[in-house]
Amino acid sequence: MSHPEVGERLSSIKHVILVLSGKGGVGKSSCTVQLALSLAHQGHKVGVLDIDLCGPSIPRMLGLEGQQIHQASAGWVPVFADSTKRLACMSIGFLLPSKDSSVVWRGPKKNAMIKQFLADVYWGDLDYLLIDTPPGTSDEHLAAVEYLQEWNPDGAVVVTTPQAVALSDVKKEINFCEKVGLPVLGLIENMSGFVCPHCAECTNVFSTGGGEGLAKHMDIPFLGRAPIDPNLVMLLEQEDKTLVPDANDPDAEKERTGSIVETYQRCELSKIFAKITSHLEETVEAKE
Amino acid sequence: MADVAAPQGTVPEDANEHCVGPEHELAGRASGCEGCPNQQICATQASGPDPDLPVVAERLRNVKHKILVLSGKGGVGKSTFTGQLAFALAGDEEKEVGVVDIDICGPSLPRIMGCEREEIHRSAAGWSPIYVQDNLGLMSIAFMLPDEDAAVIWRGPKKNGLIKQFLKDVDWGSGADNTLDYMLFDTPPGTSDEHLSVVQLLRNSGISGAVIVTTPQEVALQDVRKEIDFCRKANVPIIGVVENMSGFVCPGCHGESRIFYPTTGGASALCKDLNIPLLGSIPLDPSIGRACDFGSSFIDTHADSPAAKAYVQIIDRIKQIVESTSSTSK
Numbered sequence: 001m002s003h004p005e006v007g008e009r010l011s012s013i014k015h016v017i018l019v020l021s022g023k024g025g026v027g028k029s030s031c032t033v034q035l036a037l038s039l040a041h042q043g044h045k046v047g048v049l050d051i052d053l054c055g056p057s058i059p060r061m062l063g064l065e066g067q068q069i070h071q072a073s074a075g076w077v078p079v080f081a082d083s084t085k086r087l088a089c090m091s092i093g094f095l096l097p098s099k100d101s102s103v104v105w106r107g108p109k110k111n112a113m114i115k116q117f118l119a120d121v122y123w124g125d126l127d128y129l130l131i132d133t134p135p136g137t138s139d140e141h142l143a144a145v146e147y148l149q150e151w152n153p154d155g156a157v158v159v160t161t162p163q164a165v166a167l168s169d170v171k172k173e174i175n176f177c178e179k180v181g182l183p184v185l186g187l188i189e190n191m192s193g194f195v196c197p198h199c200a201e202c203t204n205v206f207s208t209g210g211g212e213g214l215a216k217h218m219d220i221p222f223l224g225r226a227p228i229d230p231n232l233v234m235l236l237e238q239e240d241k242t243l244v245p246d247a248n249d250p251d252a253e254k255e256r257t258g259s260i261v262e263t264y265q266r267c268e269l270s271k272i273f274a275k276i277t278s279h280l281e282e283t284v285e286a287k288e
Numbered sequence: 289m290a291d292v293a294a295p296q297g298t299v300p301e302d303a304n305e306h307c308v309g310p311e312h313e314l315a316g317r318a319s320g321c322e323g324c325p326n327q328q329i330c331a332t333q334a335s336g337p338d339p340d341l342p343v344v345a346e347r348l349r350n351v352k353h354k355i356l357v358l359s360g361k362g363g364v365g366k367s368t369f370t371g372q373l374a375f376a377l378a379g380d381e382e383k384e385v386g387v388v389d390i391d392i393c394g395p396s397l398p399r400i401m402g403c404e405r406e407e408i409h410r411s412a413a414g415w416s417p418i419y420v421q422d423n424l425g426l427m428s429i430a431f432m433l434p435d436e437d438a439a440v441i442w443r444g445p446k447k448n449g450l451i452k453q454f455l456k457d458v459d460w461g462s463g464a465d466n467t468l469d470y471m472l473f474d475t476p477p478g479t480s481d482e483h484l485s486v487v488q489l490l491r492n493s494g495i496s497g498a499v500i501v502t503t504p505q506e507v508a509l510q511d512v513r514k515e516i517d518f519c520r521k522a523n524v525p526i527i528g529v530v531e532n533m534s535g536f537v538c539p540g541c542h543g544e545s546r547i548f549y550p551t552t553g554g555a556s557a558l559c560k561d562l563n564i565p566l567l568g569s570i571p572l573d574p575s576i577g578r579a580c581d582f583g584s585s586f587i588d589t590h591a592d593s594p595a596a597k598a599y600v601q602i603i604d605r606i607k608q609i610v611e612s613t614s615s616t617s618k
Contacts, residue, residue: 022394022439024362024477029507054478055360055511102360102479102514104300104521107444110480135362135477136393137439138447164581165367168436169394176439194536198543205536205547205574207581228547237506237551247549 005119006147009075013047013126015284016153017185018144020177022169024135026161027190029057030236031226032132035157037264038277040087044127047078049117050091051144052134053110054103059093063241063260069094075122081241082259090121107139114143135169137176145180154284155183157223161191162210170211174218185283186223187215188276194228197248202227221283224276229269235260311337338488344455345492350467351386351460353610354490356498356524360511362477364503365532365570367391368580370474371400373499375585376603378424383469386417386460389428390486391476392447393440398430402583406431414459427458444481451485477511479518487522496610497527499567502558504534504550509558516562527609528565530602531555536572537594547572565609568602571595 010016019032032048039046050058059065062081069090070077078088092103092113105113123129134140145153156177160170170187177184189211193202205228215222230247238245241260245267246252257263264270299309306320315321316331324330348354357370370387378385389397398404398418406418408431417425429440429450442450460466476482487495498519502512512529519526531554536547552558559566570576573595579586587596 023396024364024394025503025508026363054480055362055514057361057507057510060507060510099510100513100517102517102521104479104484104518106481106484137441138393139443139481142441142443161363163577165396165399165577166363168399169396171437172394172439175437176441179439179441194547196538196540196543197545198538199541201538201540203536203539203574205572206577207574230545230547230549233505233547234549234551237549247546250549 002150003115003119003147006115007151009119009121009123010148010151013123013129015127016129016131016148016151017280017284018131018133018153018156018182019159020133020141020156020173021135021159022137022171022173022176023160023166026159026166028135028159029061029132030232031157031159031188031190032130033058033061033236034232034264034269034273035277035280036087036128036130037261038270038273039128040082040261041265041270042277043086045086045125047088047090047123047126047129049121049129049131050089050093051114051117051131051140053092053105053113053140054134056091056093058089058091058132061236062087062089063239064089065093065099065239067094072122075120077122082261084259087261088123088126090117110139111143114140115147118144118147137172141176142180145182149181153182154287155185157185157280158187158220159190160187160211160214161206162189162204162208163206164210166206167210167214170214171218174220183287184220185280186221187211188223189225191228192225197230221279223279224272226269226272226276229267232267232269235263235267340452340456341489341492344452344489347456347458347466348471348490348493351471351493352469353496354471354473354493355496355527355606355610356473356475356486357501358475358483358498358515358519359477359501360479360513360515361502361508364501364508366477366501367396367400367474368576369499369501369530369532370472371397371580372586372599373603373606374401374424374426374472376587376600377470377607378421381423383423384460384467385424386468386471387424387426387474388454388458388471389426389430389474390451390454390482391474392429392442392450392482394476395428395430397426397474398428399583400580401426404430404436404583408432411459414457415453416459416461425460427454447481448485451482452489455486455489479514483518484522487524495524496613497525499527499606500529501532502529502555503532503548504546504554505548506552508548509552509555512558513562516564525613526564527606528567529555529559530567531569533572534569539574567605568598570598570602
């Protein structure tokens with residue numbers, strides 16, 4: 001089946017990347033947000049589409065809770081996370097009556113929503129569209145891949161944590177990508193170690209190195225390893241994203257920046273993600 | 289319009305105003321179905337309640353307590369908790385415990401409970417679960433996959449079909465009567481097909497309650513509120529909330545820090561807000577993850593750690609709550 005309305009929207013978008021992981025809670029959404037913030041910081045125009053319909057976290061992470069979508073003649077206008085409009089976001093979170101309401105939907109209804117997201121959102125010109133997905137290999141993933149397939153999405157970034165339980169789900173996700181013909185652009189090993197703020201010793205809370213080993217084993221590019229950074233956790237948590245977080249002293253008065261893009265640059269982790277992002281950009285551009 | 293009143297709990301919550309629900313005998317033909325995009329689907333499906341519901345109820349007749357382990361968010365430790373709960377309950381040799389892993393796309397319990405690469409046996413009585421201990425059986429899709437990396441790329445209806453089979457075709461042994469003291473259900477994250485199916489299929493047999501697992505940060509709590517909303521809509525009693533990964537003790541200097549910072553007060557504030565019991569908090573301990581990777585019981589191998597103590601306390605409370613509610617309802 002052809003989906004020309006999706007193709008029309010995608011024609012103004014240079015790169016489409018899905019962020020996947022078989023396992024939940026490994027940091028798909030936080031990696032998506034960090035990739036988006038890094039890309040936006042480098043001057044790209046970025047869109048983030050959240051297709052986790054039952055548990056949308058992107059609005060909270062980008063500080064856009066309570067915002068609403070506007071309908072224009074060209075389609076749904078996404079919500080912008082910064083004043084320069086370089087970072088746009090679309091999520092079901094913007095469409096719910098209250099943030100506590102659950103979306104108890106079976107597959108077909110989720111598929112229809114995803115199609116609408118892909119066909120009806122007025123992104124304008126974008127360099128990157130990042131699609132954040134729910135865990136698993138089911139309806140949402142199939143729907144997204146099905147609608148995007150004929151328009152050649154660039155591929156998928158797979159996120160994992162280092163422990164064996166997560167890796168086995170991630171292998172399934174990579175297997176899924178192979179089966180549906182979606183190129184794997186690379187693997188990110190997230191939550192790889194935690195630096196104790198008291199003694200600066202790095203503990204491997206969820207062990208370490210598993211992701212890199214898996215990438216080698218399955219012959220896919222390894223994009224990098226990101227430790228747990230309490231400051232980042234705090235930045236994604238707090239409602240006012242212009243405050244520079246300090247997890248060591250949460251109650252201290254904080255510095256203020258212009259936008260979440262700038263605040264993120266103050267987190268240690270942004271340096272690591274800058275590398276991961278440029279690695280990803282090279283992969284994507286090499287494919288062209 | 290009394291004759292088109294829907295069987296309770298079958299109308300989709302987001303349906304049109306006069307929806308009679310897909311299980312009603314007039315589904316697809318009632319006046320409210322006019323113009324509904326799903327009219328065709330409802331009209332062509334076999335109407336009436338699912339004929340398998342009594343079969344499930346019969347099969348699970350002698351299961352005393354059915355407990356769902358839920359969480360809106362992924363990776364908060366549902367499976368870890370289910371695994372430890374199962375080990376702890378089965379620690380009492382008198383009790384028979386069954387675990388059903390309905391996370392079809394990402395089954396992790398076989399690894400956590402140390403029985404990977406086993407195969408299900410079929411007999412006239414049904415599928416036999418894999419026994420981790422004499423009194424602890426586990427059923428998971430992982431035992432049916434050709435190899436452990438194979439992805440299960442299934443849409444909703446197929447997942448529902450398998451869940452139904454798990455409920456009606458598994459022979460939980462211990463004689464002909466399928467007697468179990470506890471049956472635990474480990475679920476995938478979210479509020480979708482798997483959750484709806486298991487709740488609907490258990491409608492006739494009754495669910496003792498749901499244990500909701502969360503981590504302290506708002507991003508997780510957000511999804512947990514949705515899950516609680518789901519339980520309330522679906523009439524599933526909530527046993528309580530377990531806060532997992534709350535605080536981390538550095539093995540080097542023993543200083544405690546918060547990896548997942550509770551900016552909105554964590555699970556305790558949420559429980560107070562929504563008036564549900566907080567069962568307890570489990571600190572993050574790297575050995576929990578390692579125990580899961582090796583499929584051993586963390587509570588037994590690290591009995592002295594604060595995390596194991598927290599687990600034991602929480603599990604005792606669950607036992608208490610479940611046993612007291614079922615004795616009052618009978």
